[in-house]
Each structure stands twice: as C-alpha cells, then as structure tokens.
Amino acid sequence: MHTSGLHHVTVVSSDPQRNRDFYEGVLGLRLVKQTVNFDDPGTLHLYYGDGLGSPGTILTFFPIPGLTPGAAGTGVTERIALAVPSGAIPAWRARLDAAGIASADDATGLVVRDPDGLSIELVESDEISSATPWAARTDPAIAIQGIAGVYLASAAASSTERVMTAWLGLADHDAGVFRASAALGGTVTVRDAAGDPRTRRGAGIVHHIAFRAAGGGEQLQWLDHLRRSSAVPTPVQDREYFTSIYFREPGGVLLEIATDGPGFARDEAVDELGTRLCLPPWFEEHRAALEEHLPRLEPAPELGARA
Secondary structure, eight states: OOOOSEEEEEEEESOHHHHHIIIIIISOOEEEEEEEETTEEEEEEEEEESSSOOTTSEEEEEEOTTOOBOBOOBSEEEEEEEEEETTOHHHHHHHHHHTTOOEEEOSSSEEEEOTTOOEEEEEEESSOOOSSOOOSSSOTTTOOOEEEEEEEEESSHHHHHHIIIIITOOEEEETTEEEOSSSTTOEEEEEEOTTSOBOBOSBTEEEEEEEEESSHHHHHHHHHHHHHTTOOOOOOEEOSSSEEEEEEOTTSOEEEEEESOSOGGGSSOGGGTTSSBOOOGGGGGGHHHHHHHSOOOOOOOOTTOOO
16 A cells, blocks of 8 residues: 555644744744644644645644653654745745744755754755645745655664555655655655664654545555554544544654545634634533633734745
8 A cells, every 4th residue: 555645743842822823923834723632632732734734734733831841862753844945945044033043954954943842844845835835924935835754763764664665655765765656745764763862752742643545445444454564553533634543663653544534624614724722522512611721822923924
C-alpha cells in the first residue's frame, strides 16, 4: 500500500493564546478548529492549516497551560518543514525580524522556533501549492502553502526507514529521505539518533505525525496491512473530522493513518471555521462545564501580520 503523504502533525504546547498568536498572527495560518482533546476533554485541541484545513496543511496542538518545556531526543519528530513560494524567504526573514523572532538560515531554508521551542523550517518550493492557501494574514505571494515534510530522529534508523518504504509505501528518494506521491506533506527525512538522549516529553514536542488515507474503506485496508506487517495498530478512532488508527514504529515515533474526510466544515460554515468551541456529540452535555474550564482565546493581534 502507498500513502499519498502526511495528513497532519500534532504537537504538545503550553500557553494556548501564545500558540495562536504565533501560528495565526506570525505564520499566518488559519485557525480552522477549536475543539478538545477527545481523550482528555479538559484540554483544548487547536487545528491550523490552509483556508479549509486541507490534508497536508494541518498543524494541531494540545496546549496545556504551565506545561514545562520538553527536549527532543530519540524517537521523535524533531523538525517540521513548511512550504512557502519560491523567492519568499527574504520577506519571511523581514517579517520574523519585525515580530522580534530570531531566525537562522540553513542549507535548505529558514529555521525558526515557536514559543515552546519547536523547530520550524520554511522552505521554498515551486512544486508545493495548496488549492486554498490562507492569505488573510499574509501577502498571498509569501503565504505558507502547507507541510513540506518532517524530520524524524530515530532510535533504530534502519527499521524506521523500512517502515517508510515497506509499511507506508514511500519511495526511497535519497539517503534517509523518503517521498510520497503528493507534494504537500510529501517528504520524510530520517536521522540516525541512536546515540542521542531519550526525548523528554513536554511543551514543544511533537506528539505524533499522521499519514493520509482517502477514506474509511482504505483505512480498513491499512489496518489489515499494518497488522500483517507486524505493527500493532489501534482500532479505528472517531476524531469527528476524520477517523484514525495509531501505531508506533520501531524507532519510537508515534504514527497515525487519518482519513481525508469528512473535514472541518461538517460543524461550521467555511467562513466561520475556528471561531467557536466545537464539541463532538458525546461531549455536548458537558459544554457548560467545559466552556467554564477551558481558556478563552482571542484572535491573534494584527500587528506585524503582513510582511
């Protein structure tokens, strides 16, 4: 079987307003959904992406106020690469400088850390283009298109690389680099981190990465395929906006297979995405208590929102 690429990346963070100020206000992504962690409804779950929250553009966060910072080591996604149009890096460097956020050039792009220390790399590409880029907070000429790829630090690199090819069907593109058929979310880079310390979980640490399945029928095929490949996947989980199965690969990274639909417009109009707390039906009876407990978020400030 072959996945077409990444669906989303989920990260544990700390202060939710600071998270929104950065990803919406600085990076210019659209907050497409405010909901709760379905496994821990006392915690918010924030989704950012393009104008629709299309698969391959989605970053999601479990913000836990006061959570201490983590430290990336083995068995973790250590960097997320986001695609911007060719020629956009100078404008992004100026934008980050204006926002008082340090950045650094590396061999492939511009690296910045989010408020919790997560490494984000902006990479230029002519190949990666979202159908619905969100340009309300940025000049359309520089707007983030979606996820270019992820960098994994594996405790068992050869086994992780086999997962990418034999389990997920990615093409062996270069040493440690694997490519999917879709441009958005299409690249996974594996680093041998066997000698590194173990990851210390906390704010700024990626919880899991999710790959795409077209729909529920294909997801069931993935479930069977993974079991036959010696993985130990969970049963299908209803995440309201998609369904999911989870499994951990031998190098320690938690992986997910998520369906492309039904998408984020199932309980909000497209022009209202992310403007209110959305709950799955099984939590609606607890709405009053949850709204009293959960932090209320304001839109990110406009200051510095345009390059």
